Amino acid sequence: MKYDGFIGEVQHRAQLDSREAALGTSRVTLTTLSERIDPGLAENLGAKLPEKLGRFREEVDDVERFAFDEFVDRVVEREDIGEVEPADAAFHAQVVVDVVDEAVTEGALQDVEDQPPDGEGYENLFEIADAEGSPT
Structure with a gap:
Protein backbone atom coordinates (compact mmCIF):
# COMPACT_ATOMS: atom_id res chain seq x y z
CA MET A 1 0.00 0.00 0.00
CA LYS A 2 1.30 3.42 -0.90
CA TYR A 3 1.53 6.35 1.51
CA ASP A 4 -1.43 8.31 0.09
CA GLY A 5 -3.64 5.23 0.18
CA PHE A 6 -2.63 4.44 3.76
CA ILE A 7 -3.38 7.97 5.01
CA GLY A 8 -6.62 8.08 3.03
CA GLU A 9 -7.79 4.82 4.56
CA VAL A 10 -6.99 6.00 8.09
CA GLN A 11 -8.80 9.29 7.46
CA HIS A 12 -11.87 7.55 6.04
CA ARG A 13 -12.16 4.73 8.57
CA ALA A 14 -11.43 6.90 11.61
CA GLN A 15 -13.73 9.61 10.23
CA LEU A 16 -11.08 12.29 10.65
CA ASP A 17 -11.50 15.78 9.21
CA SER A 18 -8.21 15.96 7.32
CA ARG A 19 -5.28 14.03 5.94
CA GLU A 20 -3.09 15.90 8.44
CA ALA A 21 -5.17 14.47 11.28
CA ALA A 22 -4.85 11.00 9.76
CA LEU A 23 -1.08 11.41 9.46
CA GLY A 24 -0.84 12.63 13.06
CA THR A 25 -2.94 9.73 14.33
CA SER A 26 -0.84 7.28 12.33
CA ARG A 27 2.39 8.82 13.56
CA VAL A 28 1.49 8.77 17.26
CA THR A 29 0.08 5.25 17.07
CA LEU A 30 3.14 3.85 15.31
CA THR A 31 5.58 5.72 17.56
CA THR A 32 3.78 4.58 20.71
CA LEU A 33 3.63 1.01 19.44
CA SER A 34 7.37 1.18 18.67
CA GLU A 35 8.02 2.24 22.26
CA ARG A 36 6.44 -0.97 23.48
CA ILE A 37 7.65 -3.73 21.16
CA ASP A 38 11.07 -5.26 20.59
CA PRO A 39 13.22 -3.02 18.35
CA GLY A 40 13.70 -5.74 15.76
CA LEU A 41 9.96 -6.16 15.34
CA ALA A 42 9.44 -2.41 15.14
CA GLU A 43 12.12 -2.14 12.48
CA ASN A 44 10.72 -5.09 10.55
CA LEU A 45 7.20 -3.65 10.65
CA GLY A 46 8.39 -0.15 9.75
CA ALA A 47 10.39 -1.46 6.80
CA LYS A 48 7.18 -2.89 5.32
CA LEU A 49 5.32 0.41 5.56
CA PRO A 50 5.61 3.34 3.16
CA GLU A 51 8.86 5.16 3.92
CA LYS A 52 7.12 8.28 5.25
CA LEU A 53 5.40 6.10 7.88
CA GLY A 54 8.16 3.63 8.63
CA ARG A 55 10.50 6.39 9.77
CA PHE A 56 8.47 6.95 12.94
CA ARG A 57 10.06 3.84 14.41
CA GLU A 58 13.37 5.72 14.26
CA GLU A 59 12.07 8.27 16.79
CA VAL A 60 12.09 5.65 19.55
CA ASP A 61 15.23 5.18 21.61
CA ASP A 62 14.03 3.02 24.49
CA VAL A 63 11.58 0.15 24.65
CA GLU A 64 9.26 0.10 27.63
CA ARG A 65 6.67 -2.36 28.81
CA PHE A 66 3.40 -0.66 29.65
CA ALA A 67 -0.24 -1.64 29.81
CA PHE A 68 -2.81 -0.83 27.15
CA ASP A 69 -4.33 1.92 29.29
CA GLU A 70 -0.94 3.66 29.28
CA PHE A 71 -0.73 3.13 25.51
CA VAL A 72 -4.06 4.94 25.08
CA PRO A 86 -9.56 8.02 25.44
CA ALA A 87 -12.23 5.97 23.63
CA ASP A 88 -11.67 8.00 20.45
CA ALA A 89 -7.89 7.66 20.71
CA ALA A 90 -8.23 3.90 21.22
CA PHE A 91 -10.48 3.69 18.14
CA HIS A 92 -8.05 5.77 16.07
CA ALA A 93 -5.19 3.47 17.12
CA GLN A 94 -7.28 0.41 16.23
CA VAL A 95 -7.95 1.88 12.78
CA VAL A 96 -4.24 2.57 12.21
CA VAL A 97 -3.34 -0.98 13.25
CA ASP A 98 -6.02 -2.36 10.92
CA VAL A 99 -4.65 -0.38 7.98
CA VAL A 100 -1.12 -1.49 8.91
CA ASP A 101 -2.35 -5.09 8.84
CA GLU A 102 -3.53 -4.58 5.27
CA ALA A 103 -0.38 -2.71 4.23
CA VAL A 104 2.23 -5.22 5.37
CA THR A 105 2.94 -8.81 4.41
CA GLU A 106 0.86 -11.49 6.03
CA GLY A 107 2.10 -12.37 9.49
CA ALA A 108 4.11 -9.19 10.11
CA LEU A 109 1.49 -7.71 12.42
CA GLN A 110 0.92 -11.09 14.06
CA ASP A 111 4.52 -11.02 15.29
CA VAL A 112 3.78 -7.68 16.99
CA GLU A 113 0.52 -8.98 18.42
CA ASP A 114 2.30 -12.03 19.82
CA GLN A 115 4.62 -9.88 21.97
CA PRO A 116 4.25 -10.83 25.62
CA PRO A 117 1.43 -8.72 27.05
CA ASP A 118 1.99 -6.31 29.92
CA GLY A 119 -1.38 -5.84 31.50
CA GLU A 120 -4.79 -6.46 30.08
CA GLY A 121 -6.28 -4.88 27.06
CA TYR A 122 -3.81 -5.12 24.17
CA GLU A 123 -6.15 -7.49 22.40
CA ASN A 124 -8.33 -4.37 21.99
CA LEU A 125 -5.65 -2.72 19.85
CA PHE A 126 -5.81 -5.58 17.35
CA GLU A 127 -9.58 -6.06 17.58
CA ILE A 128 -10.49 -4.58 14.19
CA ALA A 129 -7.55 -6.21 12.41
CA ASP A 130 -8.45 -9.59 13.91
CA ALA A 131 -12.15 -9.31 13.02
CA GLU A 132 -13.17 -11.35 10.04
CA GLY A 133 -14.40 -9.14 7.26
CA SER A 134 -12.39 -6.10 8.32
CA PRO A 135 -13.51 -3.04 6.32
CA THR A 136 -11.66 -2.25 3.11
Missing part, protein backbone atom coordinates in the same frame (compact mmCIF):
# COMPACT_ATOMS: atom_id res chain seq x y z
CA ASP A 73 -3.00 7.70 27.49
CA ARG A 74 0.12 8.32 25.42
CA VAL A 75 -1.88 8.45 22.20
CA VAL A 76 -4.36 10.90 23.79
CA GLU A 77 -1.50 13.09 24.98
CA ARG A 78 0.22 13.08 21.59
CA GLU A 79 -2.69 13.35 19.18
CA ASP A 80 -2.71 16.83 17.73
CA ILE A 81 -6.30 17.02 16.53
CA GLY A 82 -7.92 18.88 19.40
CA GLU A 83 -9.30 17.34 22.54
CA VAL A 84 -9.49 13.60 22.17
CA GLU A 85 -11.32 11.27 24.52
